[in-house]
Amino acid sequence: MRVERFDAFVERSLYGADGFYSSGRGAAGRRGGDFVTSAETGPLFGAVLANRIDEWWRGAGRPEAPRVVDLGAGPGTLARSLALAEVPVARHWTIESVDRATGAGPTPPAELLRGAVVVANELLDNVAFRWVRKVDGGWHEVWLADGRPAWDEVDRATVARLEAVPSIRALEPGAEFPWCGGAADLIAGVLAAGPALLIVFDYGAPTTGALARRGGWLRTYAGHGRGDDPFDRPGHIDITTDVPFDQLPAPSSLRAQAQVMRAWGIEDLVAEGRRRWEAAAARPDLTAMRMRSRISEADALLAPDGLGAFWCAEWEHPSGGSA
Ligand SMILES: C[S@@+](CC[C@H](N)C(=O)[O-])C[C@H]1O[C@@H](n2cnc3c(N)ncnc32)[C@H](O)[C@@H]1O
Known part of the structure; x- marks a missing residue:
């Protein structure tokens, strides 16, 4: 009988031989793909993020060769959007896209991250996670026996980590949740390398x-929408979890996506887009079309029941860092 812990099953289904991402089936946001991320709604997300990177760059004393690393970049759309951004730092930065599905290992090299601005959009939900339930006097988690789920006790080292999280300690028996120790370790590893932001x-x-x-925190995506059974067709569906941010190293800020988009100037970028579209409407070129599309992209990025309700965590190096 093949026995496998749930996170090992997720890891194999996504990144193993013929896994969802390793096979290339995980086509984030491509036409006909399995989901649309903020990066894939259009270049506005990158333009807003560029404002934030520019703010960091000025605050850090305008380092000469700032580096931006997009971790878990998927097809690299965010880097292409950043490259279009019209901000002063864009004359100096280099941007690198890194993804384990295209050759990078699961642990990014420290020299790549040191001093860099590291961004990661919808990476953590795709890091293999465990499925835990609070029971009377203890903790159980899902294992698979011949591909079907069964509950068994959580090991003691993990129990200590679970019980160190106040909101987990406070759970009532019967509560089920994702344990994202892998995502927490990934963030801790990135921070240990010393990124600027x-x-x-x-x-x-x-x-x-x-x-x-x-x-509803366990999400699967297949075809054009949400799937249901995570054990159905391993390698052909995406298996993800809503991210419990209190399991990660404590960030310097945690805000809703809509809030950070506004703080980083999305409304000005939309107003500028409208003006430039109107000025060019008689003979619109590609730039003018891009400007017009900012209006609908902003609606998607700020949607209170969609991308706007996502979360943005920042860890800023206390010294401001330098690249
Ligand atoms: C949902 S996709 C997001 C793609 C892109 N960031 C976007 O916003 O469209 C998640 C990506 O994270 C990648 N990934 C997962 N774990 C990773 C790791 N440890 N290091 C680098 N990439 C990873 C996957 O291969 C996948 O391409």
């Missing part, structure tokens, strides 16, 4: 308790 966007909730109460 780390910015992470993802769906989730500030606390594990909120996710457990809300339910």
